[in-house]
Amino acid sequence: MELLAFGDTGWGDELFYATLMTIAVSITAMIIGFSFAAIFTPLKLSKNKLLNLIANSYTTVIRGVPELLVIYLFFFGGTGAVMFVASIFGYNEYIEINAFITGAFAIGIISGAYSTEVFRGAVMSIDKGQFEAAKVLGLSKFVQFYKIILPQVLRLAIPNLSNVWQITLKDTSLISVTGLVEIMRQSYIAAGSTRDPLFFYSFAAVLYLLLTFVSMKLINRLEVKYSRGY
């Protein structure tokens, strides 16, 4: 227990901040994923074959390639890509991208592929009459989408999005390979310096279990909120 003490003698505060970091990366990645889903879901549902192909290759490639490989691509390739873009604008100094941004972006792209599939399924399972009724009422496209379609999509999507959240939360453990100090990396450091890997990795497992447990409880509440009236 003294290994978990807060302050200089134990690893309690370090692991606490690492847990906050895991939560921060997961939420950022989830938001980035939603932005990707917002772009690619319409492309998937579009009648244009080319747009379909673009969206399908995104989801197929990301869901068929290991997360770790995607992270390595961003970790080793991210700096190069940013420096290339910067050099176009005449900036030739070395740029180092923050491990948080690289990691959140890599996980976000993965999470986005899963979210896209979830939203596509949800939109497709909405009754065609809803779209027609909204149109017949003479509502503007904006109101049609935000007031009629989106609330129904969310209701159908939330149970599956909670799975995406779980996957995203667990995937953030892989960012530890890039050196970002989240739960996994902090446990690795603590295990190395105390030579007690069994304790620290088991404790990391407990922290992840706690995170998944608490987030499931919160999502269940959200589910109830969005399914009122059904």
Add this chain to the structure above:
Amino acid sequence: MDFELMINSFPKLLSAAVITLKLLSVSLVIGLFIGLFFAILRLNKNIFINKFAYGYSYIFRGTPLLVQIFIIYFGLGQIEYLRSTVLWVILKEPYWCAIIAFALNTGAYTSEILRSAFQTIKPGIIEAGQSLGISSKIIFYKIQIPIAIRQSLPAYGNEIILMMKGTSLASTVTIMDLTGVAKYIISTTFKPIEVFIVAGGIYLFMTFIIHNVIKFLEKKYSFN
């Protein structure tokens, strides 16, 4: 684009893919038995057995696979007692540690898939077996298990693909699988995009094959 590097690294990555496939197939076979065992425990009416099986699947599905590998590879070696037993022959090899972690992980997911498959079997089918005078053991092995396997094929296909992606974590415990070799080539040549295209292409090809095999099996064993 460095096409020469892509062509040169292809054979290396392909031979590493064999290791990925080995890790995948061995852990899937062991995981299937673990999954079936725990699915049966989940159906048990005894609340302790039931809760035990639920706890197993909850823990392994609620924690990242990376933590599970690290606990088994780095953690278990710390227990003095284990070092003196026969088990140490297995546990000191990163290859077997990875397989144990993968098998336990996929076993947890498989147990959930099989459990829900068992629960969706219509009671009428079992009753039909009983009224024909078939013993409950044979009903289980010859009627319930085959139907459950057919029911769970689509979900199990997804699990195989997820597990194939999971084997990439073996590279974190020094195993040179497809991802391990890809990372090695990237870190020596600093050409991440080229290597990603080749390694990712091999992974996608394997996903494609698995997907189609499962589809074929689904069709072959469909009810109508």
